């Protein structure tokens with residue numbers, strides 16, 4: 001059976017990236033997806049905004065919703081301090097092994113745990129099953145209509161603390177209007193908008209940072 005696009009991305013990383021070098025893994029994926037096959041990685045331009053916010057947050061415990069091929073997991077994990085950890089939730093069984101392999105090629109397998117399943121099923125288990133207290137940073141990049149309900153779940157399960165930083169991709173396109181409605185004009189959040197462009201394209205996109213105020 002033909003390989004999937006995600007498998008071809010892994011092949012390219014496996015063949016071209018320098019083992020243990022996270023930057024070379026990111027560069028390889030960005031090159032492949034801008035020159036060969038577009039894919040929905042956060043990409044190099046919005047990736048710089050992600051880097052900035054992760055450095056600002058300097059999280060001990062981080063969560064990502066929507067691992068996909070692991071591009072943003074590598075992007076985030078490469079910036080984590082030694083004691084820090086990233087949990088990344090992904091429900092597509094085809095993507096999980098691909099992401100695991102890409103994270104391993106980047107040498108970041110000890111910093112990232114991929115939790116296979118639906119976010120709405122796993123978020124309620126983070127404290128009990130994964131020993132999480134509260135989350136310092138959350139990157140939302142999964143189905144756009146899940147951003148709002150899953151943010152509410154994070155609140156309801158006491159996973160956010162004063163100062164927890166949420167960063168959401170694709171606020172411009174495909175858009176996440178319910179999420180924006182939830183965090184903007186909400187006294188529990190302080191929001192910042194970051195205009196940018198769609199990964200590997202000229203089309204406009206944006207990211208939104210929402211700091212939980214408790």
Ligand SMILES: Cc1ncnc2c1ncn2[C@@H]1O[C@H](/C=C/CNC(=O)c2cc(-c3ccc(F)cc3)cc(O)c2O)[C@@H](O)[C@H]1O
Nearest residue numbers: 040066067068089090091092117118119141142143146170
């Ligand atoms: C509740 C739940 N639980 C667990 N995993 C979950 C989950 N919901 C989704 N996932 C997982 O996360 C990824 C899904 C990402 C969705 N991202 C986008 O749709 C997306 C689309 C574009 C785009 C832009 C222009 C176009 F013309 C077309 C598409 C750009 C983007 O940056 C995107 O992120 C994917 O790996 C999926 O399995």
Ligand SMILES: [Mg+2]
Nearest residue numbers: 042141169170
């Ligand atoms: Mg995205």
